[in-house]
Amino acid sequence: MTREELEQIANTERQSQASTAQKLNVCVAAGCLSCQSQTVKEVLEKGVARRGLGERCAVKGVGCMGLCSEGALVSVDQNILYKRVLPADATDMLDALEAGRPPVERLVCPTNTPFFQRQKKIVLENSGVIDPERIEEYIAACGYTALVEALTELTPAEVIEQVTRSGLRGRGGAGYPTGLKWSTVAKAVGTQKFVICNADEGDPGAFMDRSVLESDPHRVLEGMLIAAYAVGASEGYIYVRAEYPLAIKRLKIAIRQAEKLGLLGSNICGTRFNFRVDLRLGAGAFVCGEETALIASIEGKRGAPRPRPPYPAMEGLLGEPTLINNVETFANIPPILRNGGEWFAAIGTEKSKGTKVFALAGRVQNTGLVEVPMGITLREMVFQIGGGVPDGKNFKAVQTGGPSGGCLPAECLDMPVDYESLARAGSIMGSGGMIIMDETSCMVDVAKYFMDFCMTESCGKCVPCRVGTYQMHRLLETITQLQAAPKDLALLEELCDLVKHTSLCGLGQSAPNPVLSTLRYFAEEYKAHIERNQCVAGVCGQEVHV
Amino acid sequence: MTASANVKTFQINGRDYSARAEETILEVARQNGIFIPRLCELEGLSTVGACRLCLVEVKGSNRLLASCVTRVEEGMEVTTNSERLERYRRGIVELLFTERNHVCSVCVSNGHCELQFLSQKLDITHIHYPYRFPKAEVDASHGRFVIDHNRCILCNRCVRVCDEIEGAHTWDVMGRGIDARVITDLNQPWGTSDTCTSCGKCVHVCPTGALFEKGRSVAEMEKRRNFLPYLQLMRGDQNG
Numbered sequence: 096m097t098r099e100e101l102e103q104i105a106n107t108e109r110q111s112q113a114s115t116a117q118k119l120n121v122c123v124a125a126g127c128l129s130c131q132s133q134t135v136k137e138v139l140e141k142g143v144a145r146r147g148l149g150e151r152c153a154v155k156g157v158g159c160m161g162l163c164s165e166g167a168l169v170s171v172d173q174n175i176l177y178k179r180v181l182p183a184d185a186t187d188m189l190d191a192l193e194a195g196r197p198p199v200e201r202l203v204c205p206t207n208t209p210f211f212q213r214q215k216k217i218v219l220e221n222s223g224v225i226d227p228e229r230i231e232e233y234i235a236a237c238g239y240t241a242l243v244e245a246l247t248e249l250t251p252a253e254v255i256e257q258v259t260r261s262g263l264r265g266r267g268g269a270g271y272p273t274g275l276k277w278s279t280v281a282k283a284v285g286t287q288k289f290v291i292c293n294a295d296e297g298d299p300g301a302f303m304d305r306s307v308l309e310s311d312p313h314r315v316l317e318g319m320l321i322a323a324y325a326v327g328a329s330e331g332y333i334y335v336r337a338e339y340p341l342a343i344k345r346l347k348i349a350i351r352q353a354e355k356l357g358l359l360g361s362n363i364c365g366t367r368f369n370f371r372v373d374l375r376l377g378a379g380a381f382v383c384g385e386e387t388a389l390i391a392s393i394e395g396k397r398g399a400p401r402p403r404p405p406y407p408a409m410e411g412l413l414g415e416p417t418l419i420n421n422v423e424t425f426a427n428i429p430p431i432l433r434n435g436g437e438w439f440a441a442i443g444t445e446k447s448k449g450t451k452v453f454a455l456a457g458r459v460q461n462t463g464l465v466e467v468p469m470g471i472t473l474r475e476m477v478f479q480i481g482g483g484v485p486d487g488k489n490f491k492a493v494q495t496g497g498p499s500g501g502c503l504p505a506e507c508l509d510m511p512v513d514y515e516s517l518a519r520a521g522s523i524m525g526s527g528g529m530i531i532m533d534e535t536s537c538m539v540d541v542a543k544y545f546m547d548f549c550m551t552e553s554c555g556k557c558v559p560c561r562v563g564t565y566q567m568h569r570l571l572e573t574i575t576q577l578q579a580a581p582k583d584l585a586l587l588e589e590l591c592d593l594v595k596h597t598s599l600c601g602l603g604q605s606a607p608n609p610v611l612s613t614l615r616y617f618a619e620e621y622k623a624h625i626e627r628n629q630c631v632a633g634v635c636g637q638e639v640h641v
Numbered sequence: 642m643t644a645s646a647n648v649k650t651f652q653i654n655g656r657d658y659s660a661r662a663e664e665t666i667l668e669v670a671r672q673n674g675i676f677i678p679r680l681c682e683l684e685g686l687s688t689v690g691a692c693r694l695c696l697v698e699v700k701g702s703n704r705l706l707a708s709c710v711t712r713v714e715e716g717m718e719v720t721t722n723s724e725r726l727e728r729y730r731r732g733i734v735e736l737l738f739t740e741r742n743h744v745c746s747v748c749v750s751n752g753h754c755e756l757q758f759l760s761q762k763l764d765i766t767h768i769h770y771p772y773r774f775p776k777a778e779v780d781a782s783h784g785r786f787v788i789d790h791n792r793c794i795l796c797n798r799c800v801r802v803c804d805e806i807e808g809a810h811t812w813d814v815m816g817r818g819i820d821a822r823v824i825t826d827l828n829q830p831w832g833t834s835d836t837c838t839s840c841g842k843c844v845h846v847c848p849t850g851a852l853f854e855k856g857r858s859v860a861e862m863e864k865r866r867n868f869l870p871y872l873q874l875m876r877g878d879q880n881g
Contacts, residue, residue: 555821
């Protein structure tokens, strides 16, 4: 594959796309599929064929358009968006299309709202636009040009230089500078090197990585290829959780297509660069998102973390230097190389560059997937993009970072969303899950929920996490049953300190965060439970037997 | 060891020490008679850093480091004992006592138990977290040995010695979190195991009364571990 061949594929695809005047794009990512979007697509296809509109009208399946709560979503020519489309609505839509009438009003979703206007799409630029199961469409959208350019015109050091200059930080949660990680692996000595894509997304309420893989899998592959070239790796693994069958299916298709075009395999683009990618499916353990546990799992061992150092960059998979990045990090790489590191560094804040994809969930008007520049305030996220809390209820807290993160109250709403600010406030950026809670949520109950999660997901290797999370969960249970004594609160705080500072891996070290942040901002609620046997939100009190 | 062995000098508790670069803080401390508590580490076996009792403070690091897996570095300043470390160590041992059913007075290892010894050393007189009192199994199906899960602290020594020294890999861990437990083969009774060679190494590396020989009564089970350093020495570099 040369640059000319790539351009030829892109041009042929663009011409064939231009030959149909009208395009009906139906979202076929997991969210909309659960709202029968597959049937919608089939009915539309049949309708188009029956009416003989095939010449000027094309129906295709595309990735996620973001507003998952209003699915199934169908866009017409990129300017009309239909929401809550059911198979029965297809006739009306096609009638309007055929007669050249204005769109069906009851289905139109306004796109001039902050939810769409405030977004800046880099990772998601192709989501909802291209067919994720066709490599030609990705190539027509400038896909794989960054790879070809890197392989034919840049040295590995120059690639790393661009990534370093972009200021990109790991999107998996910890925010480690990507350029620094790449150069460490590039300098490490080993007989072989590996690149691993961490797609073991496990935070409750988070679905960014799934959406990227379902909507634009080639972007992740291209990012991995560029990374492999930069660090000198010849083999890669994508570790996807088995709960994402659609993402796995589309990744398999993408890998096969890329291999067919010579973009994966031996002598890529006629150079000496070889790279093979394999999938590994996670068997449902949250801790396997931790890099050393993930590597153990790929090696076929029990998914338990090991102490670091040595870091995977020095001794990773099979003891060899290993680069391990999150899906979203890899997805940021092709545009960075296409547009240059400076372009990316101009977006965002001083220390957090670029954009971040967030999954908005919980008590908010618009739930779904959004990509915003770093540094946007939480208030904008919740009230403008999210559309505020529904049913006239009052906002109470926003939870970021999943079970490793914390709950931030209304006082924190004007804080910018970046790695440092969130950490200072007692939460973390995390992988990008954002759960909004209103006054009907009890914060002690929320803390108990996350502790329950950590307790059941602890691997059991180290004592503080194994027994500590159990004890903390038990104390939180006593509090939510309104049977706790004041000394229980002191015990809880003591355990938080112990587990946070002595646990082996990130799971245990961050497990107390939901408790610590709620203790910090909602101490009054804990007091009410313990001293007055009262739950303000009316959630706690009864013992629930499941 | 080659003539150009890389030697590091550093401080433990304010005193100067030197050691080879591949040695860990815990090894150096042991050679010099500095006590650092630990339950999962055992000389002659690989290290896993699981019990978290050997955590030490290292100047310049904001994290506590497990001394069993942390190699010495030039100019390192290590503190093995502080009020904070003591508090954490007591907390971890207390958590272990609440996890299963550790009743010293009726235990075969009473008086010879590392957990018991450590709690005495750390002045633990009361456990102030609630006990779990789980229903744990006792597997006496093996002809010579017994595993009593009530006393197991999941240190993993049996798993490692069986795999690394005996080469049988009869033991492993199943389940996760608080439900994790050691198993023989594919979770079948020990007596029916096809891989167990009945060598008894697991019994003797076990720090508590979880693994013991049949016919031992209260306080009669003393563990003999001399074979480990000996085997390691005799096998030389074969196992690294």
